[in-house]
Amino acid sequence: MPDSSFRKANEPFTGMILDKPMSTHFSVSCVTGLFQCLLCGRQIAAVEIAAHKRLHADMIGYGILWPPLTEILPRRVRVPTYESFHLAEILGVGRVYIRDEGANPSGSMKDYSVEYAVDLGVLAGHRNFSVVSSGNHAYSLCRRTQEVGARAVVFTPASSSKIALLASFPNVLVVGMRDAVFEDVYNLVMKAELCSSExxxxxxxxxxxxxxxxxxxxxxxxxxxxxxxxxxAGVGNGSYLAGIALGLSWRFGGILPKIVPVGMKGAFPAEDAFHRGVPCCKYQEFHALEDEIDAAEGSIALESYSMPQLMHGLKLTGGFPLGGLTNEDLGAAYRVLAGDAELINCGVIPEPTGIMSLAAALKWRHRFQPSDVLLLSFTGHGAKDLRGISRVSPAVSQPLIASAIRYRPDIVEQPGMPRLGTVLFIEKGTTPDELRALILEHKR
Structure with a gap:
């Protein structure tokens, strides 16, 4: 297959999306192997998953299994990967590739699991899909369910910057919890068993x-x-990098590329889990001032619900975490990105959460060797968080925002966007029974 999706040293800069976003789909096949429990090591058949997870009641809401080899056809949409000589020189490494997940239909890497979820759900006869998300995961689900004529039910902190975007879709119910962080919402919904109800x-x-x-x-x-x-790549739950490690382990028999999860200062429990050698770690509160780290709203975490899978991916690949990032580090990354005219001209503008990979590479450049080849994933497009870009990098935001709008006008939150979906707000003290009753009132 030709390498047309990235720039070689002797070729012009030619990033390209290889197909139209609407043609995205997976082909789902039967899973015949056994899942591995990453907590107790037991081998689990697919029909035993629910019963087995009840044995680990303290890990409700977590991804705790490693899937068996599963054959699926490639997506018809491939996002572009670019090579940046500018960034390689600054970082002092051999090569730097930028994977632009912002070119996905919804503008983020969440499309991979969402498309697969909707395909599986539709195949099983479902028309209602549910997720807890502070932004990108929810937006991806809302967009995908509209394409197949289904409905999305989204639970989110009321502080999410993307509620207006979510509500711009019909057949969407958004429930926002006031004065709450993501984990408050997630744990309430898990206790109410709303995402796995009939x-x-x-x-x-x-x-x-x-x-x-x-x-x-x-x-x-x-x-x-x-x-x-x-x-x-910046991580929230950690499923993106864990899934990449899964795919690499299926396809490659040699030494795997190291996955390097990146996190914000005091809001990156995966880093602690790694250094303690345990599959999971939870925080009771952030270990840094929120106004120093809150620009990356999708990545600041008290719990990361794919952490056992991420820890296993780190073990498989020999990877390691890089944390300690602040809003200031994200701003520094944008200023460096602004110096790469070719990336800017191609609309490769990540949102603050998406630029965490570059921010970490800059902050921790001494961890890499001159011969290293870095793949930095920009996990979400900046067109969905123009205010965030302006906030952390005001000095260079104008050309970045202009490029983001030019290349992804379809995901820009417009003033006065019509509210076609339903938005409800609940208080932090809402009980599982109260939430179930509320959802029942709005059931379709």
Missing amino acids: GVYNANVDNENLLVGFSVIADDILSLSAAPTHIL
Whole structure:
């Protein structure tokens, strides 16, 4: 397959999306192997998953299994990967690739698992899909369910910057919890069992079938002319990098590229889990001032619900976490990105959460060798968070925002967007029974 989706040293800069976003789909096949429990090591058949997870009641809501080899066809949409000589020189490494997940139909990497979830759900006869998300995961689900004529039920903190975007879709119910962080919402919904109730398909990361959706990314990575030594991406739950490690382990028999999860200062429990050598770690509160780290709203975490899978991916690849990022580090990354005219001209503008990979590479550049080949994933497009870009990098925001709008006008939140969906707000003290009753009132 030709390497037309990235720039070689002797070729012009030619990033390209290989197909129209609306043609995205997976072909789902039967899973015949056994899942591995990452907590107790037991081998689990697909029909035993629900019963087995009840044995780990303290991990409700988590992805705790490693899927067996599953054959799925590649997506018809491939996102572009670019090579940046500018960033390689600044970072002092051999090569730098930028994977632009913002080119996905919804503008983020969440499309991989969401498309797979909707395909599985529709195949099983479901018309209602549910997710807990502060933004990108929910937006991806809302967009995809509209394409297949289904309905999305989204639970989110009321502070989410993307509620207006979510509500711009018909057949969407958005429930926002006031004065809450993501974990407050997630844990309430899990206790109420609303994402796995009768007739509703669970699109959250605790659905053990969905990690497979990310595995197809490995095909693109292995097609690059130089094999990456490290794959960096900002993490929230951790399923994106865990899924890449899963796909690489299925396709490659040699030394795997190291996955490098990236996190914000005091809001990155995966880093603690790694250094303690345990599959999971939870925080009771953030270990940093929120106004120093809150620009990356999709990544600041008290709990990461794919953490056991991410820890296993780190073990498989010999990877390591890089944390300690602040809003100031994100701003520094934007200022460096602004110096790469070719990336800007191609609309490769990540949102603050999406630029965490570059921010970490800059902050921790001493961790890499001159011969290293870095793949930096820009996990979401900046067109969905123009205010965030302006806030953390005001000095260079104008050309960045102009490029983001020019290339992805379809995902820009417009003033006065019509509210076609339903938005409800609940208080932080809402009980599971009260939430179930509220959802029942709005059931279709």
